[in-house]
Amino acid sequence: MSTSSTARHAVPLSVASLADHLQQGPLACLGELQTRAAEISREVTTDDREQLEQLAEVVRLSQCAMQRFHDFTRELHALVADLAAESAERH
Numbered sequence: 001m002s003t004s005s006t007a008r009h010a011v012p013l014s015v016a017s018l019a020d021h022l023q024q025g026p027l028a029c030l031g032e033l034q035t036r037a038a039e040i041s042r043e044v045t046t047d048d049r050e051q052l053e054q055l056a057e058v059v060r061l062s063q064c065a066m067q068r069f070h071d072f073t074r075e076l077h078a079l080v081a082d083l084a085a086e087s088a089e090r091h
Helices: 018-024 026-042 048-090
Strands: none
Touching: 018 026, 018 048, 026 048
16 A cells, blocks of 8 residues: 555646546545445355455455545645645735
């Protein structure tokens, strides 16, 4: 999870690319998390080891979503700061 969001996206975050960055980053991980959690909840297993492995997978997906959302939020904060600085320079 050490790869930054900017390294994952060819296009830097901009006002025009906000939705795309959300879709390809945190929302993609959240969708995968939701899908896998639903699959696991439908599976009935009595094998404790298998259940632990499945739950560990859900934890990894959750961490992915959290990290990508954190990366997106950090980039968004930087974008707002850049736009505010540009606006201040013009006035």
